[in-house]
Structure formats: structure tokens, C-alpha cells
Amino acid sequence: MALGLFRVCLVVVTAIINHPLLFPRENATVPENEEEIIRKMQAHQEKLQLEQLRLEEEVARLTAEKEALEQAAEEGQQPPEAQAAWDLWTTLCMILFLIIEVWRQDHQDGPLPECLGGDEDELPGAGSAPLRGLALPSRATLDHFYERCIRGATADAARTREFVEGFVDDLLEALRSLCNRDTDMEVEDFIGVDSMYENWQVDRPLLCHLFVPFTPPEPYRFHPELWCSSRSVPLDRQGYGQIKVGRADGDPLGCICGKTKLGEDMLCLLHAKQSGAQACREMEDLLCAPESPYLDTMQVMKWFQTALTRAWHRIAHKYDFDLAFGQLDTPGSLKIKFRSGKFMPFNLIPVIQCDDSDLFFVSHLPREPSGGTPASSTDWLLSFAVYERHFLRMTSKGLPEGACHLSCLQIASFLLSKQSRLSGPSGLSTYHLKTALLHLLLSRKASDWKAAQLGSRLHELLCFLEKSLLEKKLHHFFVGNRKVPEAMGLPEAVRRAEPLNLFRPFVLQRGLYRRTVDAFYEMLKNAPALVSEYSLHVPSDQAGLPPKAVIL
Known part of the structure; x- marks a missing residue:
């Protein structure tokens, strides 16, 4: 009897744990623009609910049978076939729950591809978000593209x-x-x-x-x-x-009557005239x-x-x-x-x-x-803006000669500008790109910004930005960031304030968020073609093969 009661409790607990609404998985977030995936998940949830109802009915029936068996056992007439049938039903239910759980994990929580450049230390908070459709050109192509299209454009x-x-x-x-x-x-x-x-x-x-x-x-x-x-x-x-x-002096009207004790029978005519209109x-x-x-x-x-x-x-x-x-x-x-x-x-x-x-x-x-x-x-x-300029100047002094941090920002800004002209403006701006770069500068070692690491740092910048978009969270670099060096002279009230989320409008405006995410992935898709188009004169023996792309 005790063993049977334990099995019934185990079946009920297993059903509750596997209910998708009571205990949703933490990492089961999906981009809102994936309508097909969301539709399939909703259909899958309905199937699970129907299955849950059926299992609850089955558990109720089994409970009734258990009570009948207990009553028969008390009378000394419990048949061994009923106990065997109960054990069989309990085993089948547990196997069914295990199959449902394995199927749900395989289809709902499939593993995400890792971000390129995974051989380096992962930044705290940067994560390993996937970049869909991005194939960065070789270093020679990026260098030629930068010299011809960006450095030349800023020569004046x-x-x-x-x-x-x-x-x-x-x-x-x-x-x-x-x-x-x-x-x-x-x-x-x-x-x-x-x-x-x-x-x-x-x-x-x-x-x-x-x-x-x-x-x-x-x-x-x-x-x-x-x-x-x-x-x-x-x-x-x-x-x-x-x-x-x-x-x-704190006196809104500047009248001397506010600083001198006047008698009860005295009236300040100047103050009265200055009042009102x-x-x-x-x-x-x-x-x-x-x-x-x-x-x-x-x-x-x-x-x-x-x-x-x-x-x-x-x-x-x-x-x-x-x-x-x-x-x-x-x-x-x-x-x-x-x-x-x-x-x-x-x-x-x-x-x-x-x-x-x-x-x-x-x-x-x-x-x-x-x-x-x-x-x-x-x-x-x-x-x-003035603090941002001071921080970039202060950080640049400790970086290697010819550091690639500004080159990363320039290339990303160039791609965003071209994409905005193709598909129109979105909720993503160059200020967001600069904010992401400032966060990376504060987290990365100075030696990670050598000129030879331009491709890795550019990919990391886009990876950081994508993860921020998917989470709808990009904190302001200065507000509430106590990691900012005290030498910057930031007011203490700003340092101790609550972090300010620059992507908060995406939480309130679903249409703007969808357009922004679509434009971002379209920019990643067009990036190799744009870089190649503006780098037509790269020698073929230096171009090399582009690194492997990570595609969802």
C-alpha cells in the first residue's frame, strides 16, 4: 500500500513539473519576429495541455482502483492480477512522461550555435549569441576596405x-x-x-x-x-x-521684505507690484x-x-x-x-x-x-558626450599603437549607415554602437585591441549588440555603472543611480522592435557584399577565404 501511494505521488509530481506553464524553462526565449516558431510552440503547448488532462483522468482512475484494491486487501481478497496491472500502468505513465520531456527539450530548447571567436575568453555579460548570416571577410580585405572607404573619407x-x-x-x-x-x-x-x-x-x-x-x-x-x-x-x-x-540668493523676487521683519501694519509696495502678472x-x-x-x-x-x-x-x-x-x-x-x-x-x-x-x-x-x-x-x-570623449581619450592612451577599437566602430557605423539608406531608419543608432564599444573597452584587456585583431573585435561588437537586441537590454555606459574609473569625475548621484536601459522603447513598441531586428539581420546579411563591393582592388593572392559563417 505504501509503495503504491508513493508511485501515485511520483506520477502526479512528474506531471506538475513537466507542465509548461507552471515551470517554463529559463532559456526558452525566442525572438519575437519568429512567427512560425511561436505558432508551433503554441500548438505544442495545446497538445501538452490535452495530454495533461488525459493523464489527470488516468491518475484519477488509477486512484479509484487503488482504493478498491486497498479495500479488497483489508478483506483478504486482493488478487495478484490487480497489483500487477497497477504496477504496469504506473510504469507506462512514467515512461510516457519521460518521452514527452525528451521530445519537448529537443524541439523547444534546441542548443544555439556559439558565437565566432569562441577560442577567446568570454566577456561577462556578453554571452554567446548567434550571428545569423555573417561571414566576415579576410583581414586583408578588411584592411583594404578600411583604408580606402573609411580612412580616406575622414582625411578632411x-x-x-x-x-x-x-x-x-x-x-x-x-x-x-x-x-x-x-x-x-x-x-x-x-x-x-x-x-x-x-x-x-x-x-x-x-x-x-x-x-x-x-x-x-x-x-x-x-x-x-x-x-x-x-x-x-x-x-x-x-x-x-x-x-x-x-x-x-534664493529670493525669487529679490525683495528686501523677505529678509526683514515688517510690522503687522506695514506693507511692501514693491513686492506687491512685482507679484502676479x-x-x-x-x-x-x-x-x-x-x-x-x-x-x-x-x-x-x-x-x-x-x-x-x-x-x-x-x-x-x-x-x-x-x-x-x-x-x-x-x-x-x-x-x-x-x-x-x-x-x-x-x-x-x-x-x-x-x-x-x-x-x-x-x-x-x-x-x-x-x-x-x-x-x-x-x-x-x-x-x-563630454565624458564619452574623455573616456575614449583616456582609454586610447593605454591601448597598443594602432589599436582597432575606433576602426571597429567606424566599420559598424558604415554598415549601419548603408543599411539605413536601403531599408530606412530603425531603432538602432550609432550611439548604440558606441555604447556597446565602451562596454567592451571596459571589459577587455588592452592587449586585445591590437590592429591584427580587427576582425575578432568587430565580430565581438556585433555579437554583443545582437545579444542586447534579443534581450531588449542595453545599459547606458555611465548611468549606474560603478565600474567606470573614478578618475572620470562622474557625479556620485549618477554612479549610484539605477542602470538606464537604452533599449527600453523596444519593450513598449513591438513594431519598432521588429523593424529594428529585421534591419539588423539584413545588415549582417549585406555586410560581406558591401565590404567586397568597396574593396574590389584587393589582390587575389591576398584575399584568402572568408571564415566559416554561423547561420541559424
Whole structure:
């Protein structure tokens, strides 16, 4: 009797453990774009549920028989044939469960191919995600492709920067001469950021991004409010902040009555006059939102565009070209138009420094790294562009001569740019590529970035990016990353903040995620043809055979 009861319990426990809804396997994640696989899995789940119901009925019948056998055994009339039948049914049920389990593992949780370059140490968190359809060319082909298509395309970067910087200096100086120091915003010197100043610009035409910090007139000052200083900030506002405008002494209206004890029968006429409509007009003059002490991005955009237009009219007679706005929704998107028909675009971006750090609040960006849009016009995007430039420069000093880290980023950016022109823009940007590279730079040894390892590091970069896409998780490099060297001077509030997921929009927007994944795999599929097309003059005796591709 005890043995029979144990067998019944074992059958029931086995059925519960094998139920796919109660105990799903952890590694049974499937890309959402595999509709056929998902359909088969759903059909398989329905079959398992039907089988489970049948087995439960069988267990109930066997339990009833067991009770009858126990009653017969008590009466001393238990036939040996019934005990043999019970043992047979128990054995058959266990064999059936084992067959179902083996079949489910074979069809639902098949092993994934390993990532190329598996002979090297696996990075923590990088995993071994498969790259479908990617066959990297030989080292000679990659080297020739880089020299001809990328290094040659950026040969004029230094001359372009020098020309743009000289013109912007003159433009900002004209802007300062037109401003009233007592009432207008004060514009400071520009700061070069992004690919042109990190030496990995690929696209033509060459594009300079310049931050232009500005401050309010005396006695006002900006009071930045980081999102990480409050735990009640929604997820969609992480990465943003607000900027409060107030007086340096903390008195919003600057009246002496707030610092002096007045009698009960005394009234401050100056304070009363400054209250109400006049105070609102004063805040609006400081580019704040209506009836709010917070700086408004739309107000800043209008002010900056108007100020640049006035400054250009002041110095236009000195130049033999025209200046126009490139994108109306971006305040400082400018374009120099030469008489020959050529043009040179550049971006002047109004920013506000966050305290004494190298963090800057940005009103608008051509491509926002967070992948989202601000919920309010008083939300400002927090930019780490200056820290990114410092980190790349600091890291480059410890790498071998001719290190391939920027070459990897340039080739990946080149492939993404070409794919975007073929299939249209997706949720993947060059900022995501740079973020993935920064993570790899922090995890890899300096000796792993030798020039001879260009192919391995490029494949690893794409492998890291694919795994991040499949998991819909790519953490911001600086936010919440305590592995960043303290020598960077990152504010402690940012270091201790919760990690910021740059791929969070993919969790909320299934259509965008599907387009992005499709575009990414299409880019991998087209990569060998693109590299070969731009490397037609590689000698045949140096080309060699491409490494073996890993294909799902």
C-alpha cells in the first residue's frame, strides 16, 4: 500500500513539473519576429495541455482502483492480477512522461550555435549569441576596405573642424555683441563633441556637433534637477531632468521684505507690484514655461534661432557664402551654402552645464540616445558626450599603437549607415554602437585591441549588440555603472543611480522592435557584399577565404 501511494505521488509530481506553464524553462526565449516558431510552440503547448488532462483522468482512475484494491486487501481478497496491472500502468505513465520531456527539450530548447571567436575568453555579460548570416571577410580585405572607404573619407576631418570652428567663433562673438548683458542670456565658448571630435566620423558630409553653453543674466542662476535624485520619477523620464530658474540668493523676487521683519501694519509696495502678472512676465523673459519657474525647451529654441539669425546678418558681408537652417525642429542645425552648390552642415546645440561637472542638459538632439521623446517641454535630456570623449581619450592612451577599437566602430557605423539608406531608419543608432564599444573597452584587456585583431573585435561588437537586441537590454555606459574609473569625475548621484536601459522603447513598441531586428539581420546579411563591393582592388593572392559563417 505504501509503495503504491508513493508511485501515485511520483506520477502526479512528474506531471506538475513537466507542465509548461507552471515551470517554463529559463532559456526558452525566442525572438519575437519568429512567427512560425511561436505558432508551433503554441500548438505544442495545446497538445501538452490535452495530454495533461488525459493523464489527470488516468491518475484519477488509477486512484479509484487503488482504493478498491486497498479495500479488497483489508478483506483478504486482493488478487495478484490487480497489483500487477497497477504496477504496469504506473510504469507506462512514467515512461510516457519521460518521452514527452525528451521530445519537448529537443524541439523547444534546441542548443544555439556559439558565437565566432569562441577560442577567446568570454566577456561577462556578453554571452554567446548567434550571428545569423555573417561571414566576415579576410583581414586583408578588411584592411583594404578600411583604408580606402573609411580612412580616406575622414582625411578632411581636421580641415573641416578648423573651418567650422573659425566661423562659429565669429558667429558667437557677433551674437554676444548684440546681447544686453543685463537682460539677455550669456553665451559661452563652444565645446566640440561626438564622432568628429572622437575621430570616428564616417558619413559624408562631415558633420560637426558643437555644444554652446549659456547662462542667465545676473542675479539669476540655473538650478538643475537630476531625475536620479528622486525615486518617484517614471521610467519614461529617466535620462531627463528639469532646470529651475531662480535668483542666486534664493529670493525669487529679490525683495528686501523677505529678509526683514515688517510690522503687522506695514506693507511692501514693491513686492506687491512685482507679484502676479509682472512676475510671470519676468519668468517668461528668462525663457521659462508659462506660469512656471522651469526652463522651457521651446522657448530656448526660439530664442537661440532668433539670436543666431541676428548674429549672421551682422557678419554676412564678410563671407562669400550663405547660411541657412537645416532642420526647423532642431534649434542649431545650420548649413553653409557655397556659391559652387556645395554645402557644409554643422550643429550648434544650446546646452546648460550641470553644476561643476561635464554633464550638460540638452534642449534638442538630432538623434536622442534614449530613443524616446520628452513628456513635457520642461524636460531636458542629460548628455554625457563630454565624458564619452574623455573616456575614449583616456582609454586610447593605454591601448597598443594602432589599436582597432575606433576602426571597429567606424566599420559598424558604415554598415549601419548603408543599411539605413536601403531599408530606412530603425531603432538602432550609432550611439548604440558606441555604447556597446565602451562596454567592451571596459571589459577587455588592452592587449586585445591590437590592429591584427580587427576582425575578432568587430565580430565581438556585433555579437554583443545582437545579444542586447534579443534581450531588449542595453545599459547606458555611465548611468549606474560603478565600474567606470573614478578618475572620470562622474557625479556620485549618477554612479549610484539605477542602470538606464537604452533599449527600453523596444519593450513598449513591438513594431519598432521588429523593424529594428529585421534591419539588423539584413545588415549582417549585406555586410560581406558591401565590404567586397568597396574593396574590389584587393589582390587575389591576398584575399584568402572568408571564415566559416554561423547561420541559424
